[in-house]
Amino acid sequence: MAFQLKILGSNSAIPAYGRNHSAQILIVNGSHYLIDCGEGTQLQIAKYKGKLHKIDNIFISHLHGDHYLGLLGLISSMHLQSRTKDLNIYGPVGLQEIITVQLKYSQTVLNYKVNLTELDANEHIKIHEDRNVTVHSFPLDHRINCNGFFIKEKEKPLRLIKEKLPEEISLSQIADLKKGMDVVDENGEVIYRNAEMTLPPKRSRSLAYCSDTKYDPDIVKYIAGADLLYHESTFLHENEYWAERTYHSTTKQAASIAKEAKVGKLLLGHFSARYKDLTPFQSEAQEIFKNSFLATEGQTYEVEDGLTQQ
Numbered sequence: 001m002a003f004q005l006k007i008l009g010s011n012s013a014i015p016a017y018g019r020n021h022s023a024q025i026l027i028v029n030g031s032h033y034l035i036d037c038g039e040g041t042q043l044q045i046a047k048y049k050g051k052l053h054k055i056d057n058i059f060i061s062h063l064h065g066d067h068y069l070g071l072l073g074l075i076s077s078m079h080l081q082s083r084t085k086d087l088n089i090y091g092p093v094g095l096q097e098i099i100t101v102q103l104k105y106s107q108t109v110l111n112y113k114v115n116l117t118e119l120d121a122n123e124h125i126k127i128h129e130d131r132n133v134t135v136h137s138f139p140l141d142h143r144i145n146c147n148g149f150f151i152k153e154k155e156k157p158l159r160l161i162k163e164k165l166p167e168e169i170s171l172s173q174i175a176d177l178k179k180g181m182d183v184v185d186e187n188g189e190v191i192y193r194n195a196e197m198t199l200p201p202k203r204s205r206s207l208a209y210c211s212d213t214k215y216d217p218d219i220v221k222y223i224a225g226a227d228l229l230y231h232e233s234t235f236l237h238e239n240e241y242w243a244e245r246t247y248h249s250t251t252k253q254a255a256s257i258a259k260e261a262k263v264g265k266l267l268l269g270h271f272s273a274r275y276k277d278l279t280p281f282q283s284e285a286q287e288i289f290k291n292s293f294l295a296t297e298g299q300t301y302e303v304e305d306g307l308t309q310q
């Protein structure tokens with residue numbers, strides 16, 4: 001089963017040097033989750049061969065334009081493509097009003113239902129659950145209300161040791177084994193012992209998304225152990241003063257968070273338009289956290305399925 005993060009945009013404030021505003025798609029077992037939706041996101045989706053109709057859940061971190069100005073265009077295109085299934089959107093207080101006003105004055109009545117959940121920016125809570133994942137939001141430290149997101153695969157079934165399964169075992173008995181139960185006969189006698197026929201489940205993979213935030217060690221507890229951490233790194237280390245003043249982070253601050261949280265891989269993004277060459281971002285971060293990379297548009301970052309639960 002796939003767990004892939006595709007970057008659609010990773011620039012801050014103003015698009016620059018071919019870099020677009022924040023947006024990324026996480027694909028888990030065929031479900032597509034859109035995280036932030038900066039201006040031009042639908043064009044980026046088309047450019048990288050994505051499919052709008054596959055997106056059923058959208059998560060918006062905050063209401064600075066570089067994170068959501070593409071949302072209305074995307075909603076409109078879904079409407080024009082005759083979408084009928086519901087669309088879930090999770091975002092800050094105020095997003096409902098923004099969408100309503102824009103649809104009102106274009107006299108648009110969507111073909112489909114938008115289920116919009118406005119988030120409390122101060123809480124760490126579960127906001128979404130489906131057959132593949134659970135999603136928690138958590139507070140970031142930015143100039144306006146801003147949420148991070150932690151998306152984690154649901155717990156998986158036990159793995160069967162195929163060589164140990166007798167030929168006569170039924171499908172319902174196999175289902176019981178996968179759930180962790182022993183198989184018993186009509187008298188309650190154990191026929192197949194779970195511990196002898198199963199291995200621990202594959203681990204549940206996770207993505208932590210920290211869009212815009214100043215350096216904030218409080219984040220660590222919300223994202224601990226994530227396989228992938230996308231953390232903004234608007235500035236290089238030499239501009240730490242500006243990062244502090246504008247509620248953003250530097251390379252080394254993002255890397256420190258990754259190190260403290262013991263994540264698998266750090267993806268740096270939300271680059272300031274003042275930088276053309278991004279090479280120093282990666283090298284500075286790697287001084288603190290070796291597994292640091294640039295979030296590059298069009299690139300897909302995959303977490304393998306092969307590891308078992310610790």
Ligand SMILES: [Zn+2]
Nearest residue numbers: 012013066212
């Ligand atoms: Zn931003």
Ligand SMILES: [Zn+2]
Nearest residue numbers: 062064142212
């Ligand atoms: Zn912002």
